[in-house]
Amino acid sequence: MQFKTMLKTLPLLMLATGLASAVHAADVKLGLAAALTGPAAKYGVAIKNGFSLAADEVNAAGGVNGNKLLLVIEDEQGKKEEAINVFKKLIFKDKALLVFGPTLSNSAFAADPIANAAKVVAFGTSNTADGITAMGPFTFRNSVMEADVLPVTTRAAVKHFGIKKVAIIYGNDDAFTKSGYDVFKGTLADQKIPVTTTEAYAKGDVDFKAQLTKIKASSPDAIVCSCLTEEAANIILQTRALGMKQPFIGGNGLNSPKLFDIAKGAGDDTIMGSPWSSENLTPANKAFIAAYKAKFGSDPDQFAAQAYDALHIVAAALKNIKLSGALDKDRIALQQALPAVTIDGATGKFAFRKAPPVTGKEVGYDAQQEAIVNIAKGGKFILLK
Amino acid sequence: MLEQQLINALSLGSVYALFALGFTLVFGVLGVINLSHGAIFMLGSYAALLLVEHLALPLWLAMLAAMLASGLIGLLVDYLVLKPLRARNAPHLAPMIATIGVATILTSLAQGLFGAENKRFPVGTIPEDSYNWGHLHVTAVQIGIVVISFILMLVLLAVMRRTQLGRALRAIAESPKAAYLLGINVEGLFYLTSFAAAALGGAAGVLVGLSFNAITPFMGQPMLHKGIAVIILGGMGDIRGAMIAGLFLGFAEVLTVAYISSDFRDAVGFGLLFLILLVKPSGMFGKVLERKA
Numbered sequence: 311m312q313f314k315t316m317l318k319t320l321p322l323l324m325l326a327t328g329l330a331s332a333v334h335a336a337d338v339k340l341g342l343a344a345a346l347t348g349p350a351a352k353y354g355v356a357i358k359n360g361f362s363l364a365a366d367e368v369n370a371a372g373g374v375n376g377n378k379l380l381l382v383i384e385d386e387q388g389k390k391e392e393a394i395n396v397f398k399k400l401i402f403k404d405k406a407l408l409v410f411g412p413t414l415s416n417s418a419f420a421a422d423p424i425a426n427a428a429k430v431v432a433f434g435t436s437n438t439a440d441g442i443t444a445m446g447p448f449t450f451r452n453s454v455m456e457a458d459v460l461p462v463t464t465r466a467a468v469k470h471f472g473i474k475k476v477a478i479i480y481g482n483d484d485a486f487t488k489s490g491y492d493v494f495k496g497t498l499a500d501q502k503i504p505v506t507t508t509e510a511y512a513k514g515d516v517d518f519k520a521q522l523t524k525i526k527a528s529s530p531d532a533i534v535c536s537c538l539t540e541e542a543a544n545i546i547l548q549t550r551a552l553g554m555k556q557p558f559i560g561g562n563g564l565n566s567p568k569l570f571d572i573a574k575g576a577g578d579d580t581i582m583g584s585p586w587s588s589e590n591l592t593p594a595n596k597a598f599i600a601a602y603k604a605k606f607g608s609d610p611d612q613f614a615a616q617a618y619d620a621l622h623i624v625a626a627a628l629k630n631i632k633l634s635g636a637l638d639k640d641r642i643a644l645q646q647a648l649p650a651v652t653i654d655g656a657t658g659k660f661a662f663r664k665a666p667p668v669t670g671k672e673v674g675y676d677a678q679q680e681a682i683v684n685i686a687k688g689g690k691f692i693l694l695k
Numbered sequence: 696m697l698e699q700q701l702i703n704a705l706s707l708g709s710v711y712a713l714f715a716l717g718f719t720l721v722f723g724v725l726g727v728i729n730l731s732h733g734a735i736f737m738l739g740s741y742a743a744l745l746l747v748e749h750l751a752l753p754l755w756l757a758m759l760a761a762m763l764a765s766g767l768i769g770l771l772v773d774y775l776v777l778k779p780l781r782a783r784n785a786p787h788l789a790p791m792i793a794t795i796g797v798a799t800i801l802t803s804l805a806q807g808l809f810g811a812e813n814k815r816f817p818v819g820t821i822p823e824d825s826y827n828w829g830h831l832h833v834t835a836v837q838i839g840i841v842v843i844s845f846i847l848m849l850v851l852l853a854v855m856r857r858t859q860l861g862r863a864l865r866a867i868a869e870s871p872k873a874a875y876l877l878g879i880n881v882e883g884l885f886y887l888t889s890f891a892a893a894a895l896g897g898a899a900g901v902l903v904g905l906s907f908n909a910i911t912p913f914m915g916q917p918m919l920h921k922g923i924a925v926i927i928l929g930g931m932g933d934i935r936g937a938m939i940a941g942l943f944l945g946f947a948e949v950l951t952v953a954y955i956s957s958d959f960r961d962a963v964g965f966g967l968l969f970l971i972l973l974v975k976p977s978g979m980f981g982k983v984l985e986r987k988a
Contacts (some may be wrong), residue, residue, distance in 0.1 A: 347803075347806060347811065348806075348811065349811060349911070349913050350811075351806075351810075351811035351812075352811060352812045482958060509952070509957045510956075510957045510958050511957065512960070512961055513917075514913070514914075514916065514917035515917070516903065516907035516909045516914070517703075517706075517707050517906075517907060519703040519706075519707075519949075520700060520703050520704070520707075520948065520949040520952035520953060520957070520960075521952055521957050523696060523699045523700050523703060523953070524696070524700075524952060524953055524957075526696075526699075540812070540813040540909065540911075543813070543908070544907060544908055544909055547908055548907075551825060551832060551834050552699070552832050553825075553827065553830075553832045568812060568813070571813075571815070572813060572815050572908050572909075574818055
């Protein structure tokens with residue numbers, strides 16, 4: 311209790327004593343809450359890179375209406391509690407105009423209500439779970455929901471391999487993998503594809519052989535995997551060790567070069583749907599990939615691409631509003647300008663779409679974007695033709 | 696399918712048992728629940744990985760070196776953290792809390808040095824052979840895990856039961872003060888125990904890294920939870936109990952997945968733990984706790 315009060319009064323104290331960090335008057339402060347340490351750091355670091363790259367680009371081109379964009383980056387460690395603390399800090403102490411993040415859907419469910427209560431836009435670039443934008447009108451995301459991607463992916467996979475029945479494996483204690491499972495379950499029912507068996511595992515598990523042996527006995531044509539990359543890589547390897555040859559079908563979580571760092575060639579024939587692909591050779595995407603490689607010396611992934619686009623979306627919205635200097639008004643002006651923004655970015659054509667209505671509650675905005683279906687060949691994902 | 700599941704259970708159980716061995720040894724001799732055992736297990740895995748990656752050591756040599764490295768880390772933890780607490784006659788809770796701190800430091804250190812992402816042994820360094828009998832699939836790594844775990848367990852058991860050293864250690868477990876009065880080098884044997892326990896933990900780390908391709912700074916935490924369950928099931932400080940309980944937990948988990956549901960796997964494992972604590976707090980076989988008391 312006392313800690314909470316302290317958190318609330320801390321920014322006031324800082325102001326009163328004149329300790330609040332002095333920033334150039336024409337800087338537009340944008341907060342970023344990302345998991346820079348902890349198990350989700352592989353996503354968070356890519357996200358941070360995507361944002362810094364885009365911010366540098368915007369600033370190098372003279373900023374937005376003459377104002378430079380300043381990213382205030384905080385580590386939320388992929389934990390709910392930290393995400394709440396970081397959101398509070400960015401909103402009340404740093405006085406950010408908007409907050410990007412947090413990295414995991416799990417954390418977003420904890421932190422986004424704070425932004426909504428403070429009337430500050432919380433902009434997720436990697437939150438794909440159902441119900442994120444139902445939390446309030448200030449929740450936005452440019453991450454495409456699994457509910458939009460997975461039906462397309464499943465249909466393409468069924469057609470490609472002539473699949474009659476599938477088995478499912480998923481992580482049952484994570485908001486992202488659980489939500490992906492729910493979507494898959496609905497999708498499979500809609501497309502009338504029988505499920506031979508459904509197996510779950512828990513965060514931190516490394517041995518999946520018991521579940522996979524059970525899946526093997528049910529002899530499915532393919533295995534649907536709602537998993538994070540590294541778990542998926544391990545699951546694929548152990549499936550092959552058990553002498554099974556079924557292809558895998560998955561979502562967003564599988565979309566990382568990491569999958570092949572661990573699974574190598576065993577990952578081939580995996581079908582994955584995502585909003586971004588390195589093989590998608592639009593001019594905007596090519597430019598993004600080249601710039602990312604030049605700045606960070608490594609290949610970008612989907613999370614960097616979505617972060618990169620998110621900053622350009624916000625920059626486009628800022629272009630259309632005149633900042634008054636009154637923080638409360640400017641925050642609301644940004645919230646009102648955002649829904650109309652459309653861009654053609656690294657992830658392709660993008661627009662916002664009002665989230666499905668929830669009775670008695672204002673809702674936020676989801677991404678309206680086409681999913682790209684990929685297949686793994688020779689240790690990387692290529693477009694499924 | 697049952698045969699395959701039994702093999703899965705045996706290899707999983709062996710890892711649990713090997714991990715719990717060092718854990719229970721430290722408790723038996725030092726009377727300390729060393730919660731940094733998971734972090735040391737993790738460092739063992741990284742040590743072997745580094746040696747294989749950078750020095751291109753053969754696997755068996757890398758494993759021995761990794762055991763030595765984790766043993767030395769365990770020794771260091773004993774010297775820097777546990778010994779000062781012993782010297783001050785700190786209550787039981789103090790070393791336990793202190794080792795949580797050690798675990799946090801070691802985990803963060805590993806994350807800083809190696810990054811948060813999963814690493815695996817380079818392709819070609821692990822034997823990829825697998826053997827098939829009908830629909831049974833057994834990998835060379837699985838066989839290796841079971842064999843190495845059993846060898847290490849039996850060696851430890853033989854040392855404890857049959858040698859002068861083991862007798863001395865058991866005397867310390869009974870009462871460090873009495874052992875000291877009998878002329879046993881108690882402090883030296885404390886160090887040796889910490890070293891051996893950490894080396895066993897490191898060995899388990901290498902085996903897990905080899906078989907599951909999932910070396911991360913955080914791999915110790917879930918294993919630690921399982922380890923706690925195992926040493927409570929087996930009776931705190933009971934080496935033979937930890938072996939049997941480790942295997943038992945492996946079988947319980949795998950058979951739960953096979954015949955009930957994967958949703959209940961951890962519920963069954965930790966439910967058993969709860970039951971044992973209620974019904975027979977000294978462990979499945981245990982007289983150890985009563986004797987210690």
